[in-house]
Amino acid sequence: MLHIILFILKLIGFLILGILALLLLLTAVFLLAPFVYRAEFSADNSPESIRGSIRFHWLMHLISGHVSYEDGTFTWHIRAAWKKFGSEEDVRAESPPERREKSERPEHSEHSGQPTQEQPAAAVRPEAPSSTGREIRKIKTDKEINLTDEPPSHKEKPKSGQNQRKGSKKRRFSDRKTLKEKITAFYERLKKIPEKIKYTFRKICDKIKSLVKKKERLSAFLQNEVHKSAFSRLVREIRRLFHFLRPSEASVDLEFGFTDPAYTGYTLAGISMIYPLIGEYAQIRPDFEHKVLKGSIFVKGKIRMLYALIFAWNMLWDKNVRTTYRHIRRFKL
Structure with missing residues (x-):
């Protein structure tokens, strides 16, 4: 009896170890599997020449997709395991009701063209007014005319002057x-x-x-030492995260300009904020005199969920960051 109980406990322990190993394997795959992306963009100084495409896949092509824009049409396609979604499926799903509407329209027009059989035979004519009513109206109008034509009495004249x-x-x-x-x-x-x-x-x-x-x-x-150290740690971790997220291959050759030179300057100022990250493989030429959009962009890289986990781990295990977070929640101006 004791041997049977020990054998059952061993089986239960092996099952628990197998489930834990499977969970660890799944989490490792989820964290270490790269999200691979590839983006291309090109333009030649006209809206018709704008072309772009983005391709991505994750978990060994278990989830993949493709988004493209060419000749003024936008198409997309995403596959998750055996499920497929995309613009082509939407068009196929919408086509049957459209065909039904087209098939129903001529029938409706044929029915609308036929005249209705059930129509009133003759319209009801309004009854003519009686002769007695006409005589009474004439008498009333004559009385009103006589009353208006009567000259005002001499007695009322002094009263009207006094009232005025x-x-x-x-x-x-x-x-x-x-x-x-x-x-x-x-x-x-x-x-x-x-x-x-x-x-x-x-x-x-x-x-x-x-x-x-x-x-x-x-x-x-802001001048508190604890808060200063927390902010400096945040800046360091953000820099490290951007270093991890840098694309493996990239080339940017772009010439742009707007009709208003101010907008060109605003765009150049926005690009300058990320220029330290893309300056190695970017050539950007602003044109403040003409409206121009020429060039090509190519970006390829990998992103792993492990990078976000490292960032969160380093921030949470810092004592200064935790205290600063509590102070921010309680802080009131």
Whole structure:
């Protein structure tokens, strides 16, 4: 009985060791397998001449793809194990409904051309108005004309004159009131102007004081020795990571220029930020007078997930980096 239990425990131990070895092998393949890429670009001073293509594969071609742009058309194709995705598959998937629509359109037009059989035989005519209604309308209009033609009575004339005088007096009185109100409102506004000036001046002073305090806090945070060492470590690790990510083969021969020379200068300033990395195999010529885009670019290289793991490991195991990260989370201006 004891031998059977020991044999079962041995089997369980071997199974656990096999699973662990398989997991270690998978992680090693995942970290060490290179992501291989190859990019090409060319242009000859016209939009039609622009051509470009990118090819990549990972995990021994288990995942691969191709992206290209040529003659104004953009095509892409990605394969993950036995699954395939791409622009050609999209076109094939979209083609059957388009054919159905085309087949249905002529049938619809044939049906629309035939006249409908069920139509009303005759339209209902509106009933003519009766003669009695016309007579009543005529009588009403005659009465209204007589009322309007009657001359105004002599008694109403003096009343209308008195009303006009009263109305003119009221208007004058209301005009005087509005003038007084306007003058008082303008005077009150003038009184409030110095108070507003004082308020704005105090507000500006408070903002300046708060900005000075924020500047002092930020300078104290940056001048801390722990934070300085953490930032210097970050710069070193980023440089090392870019060194790992450098392409194995590259050649850049480019001449560019915009209609506005300012945009050419902005583009050249952006390129100068990465020029230390590509300066060995790059020839860039800016043209500040003409709109030009000529040249070719070729880049080939490998990227491994191990590089990112090394970067994260070195940053996390640094005590100064950890303390700086905690201080950044708590920091408030």
